Amino acid sequence: MRGAHHARxxxxxxxxNPLSAYILxxxxxTNKQYxxxxxxxxxxxxxxxxxxxxxxxVELNLYRIYLELGSCRSAAGDYQGAELDFSRAxxxxxxxxxxxxxxxxxxxxxxxxxxxxxxxxxxxAIDTSLKDARRxxxxxxxxx
Numbered sequence: 681m682r683g684a685h686h687a688r689x690x691x692x693x694x695x696x697n698p699l700s701a702y703i704l705x706x707x708x709x710t711n712k713q714y715x716x717x718x719x720x721x722x723x724x725x726x727x728x729x730x731x732x733x734x735x736x737x738v739e740l741n742l743y744r745i746y747l748e749l750g751s752c753r754s755a756a757g758d759y760q761g762a763e764l765d766f767s768r769a770x771x772x773x774x775x776x777x778x779x780x781x782x783x784x785x786x787x788x789x790x791x792x793x794x795x796x797x798x799x800x801x802x803x804x805a806i807d808t809s810l811k812d813a814r815r816x817x818x819x820x821x822x823x824x
Contacts, residue, residue: 698727714756721749743772759786777806
């Protein structure tokens with residue numbers, strides 16, 4: 681795959697550019713290689729945190745990266761790690777319902793239905809049309 685080869689070359693030659701790690705993560709997700717994607721997303725986050733302010737032109741959207749990292753961890757079965765990543769995404773952008781919904785799903789899968797209910801309610805407070813959040817609330821209430 682040319683894109684992967686190019687991204688690996690850029691990662692080797694330009695260690696202060698998180699974009700190549702992000703591209704490699706995206707390619708890994710496409711191939712359902714979630715642990716590899718997690719590695720590259722964590723690399724992109726670390727590079728972004730290290731170079732922000734020094735090289736502001738290479739800063740990536742940390743909200744989006746944490747959202748994708750949480751999705752990869754969730755797909756790999758690490759619901760607790762995913763919950764932490766979705767919480768970090770919320771720290772970067774609390775006005776979007778999706779990370780609350782996904783965090784609620786992780787809480788539910790871990791058996792923390794109280795926190796799952798809170799996350800689903802928060803998601804619905806932002807976007808009342810979220811059917812998955814409504815279904816999550818129903819599931820939380822049936823378990824009480």
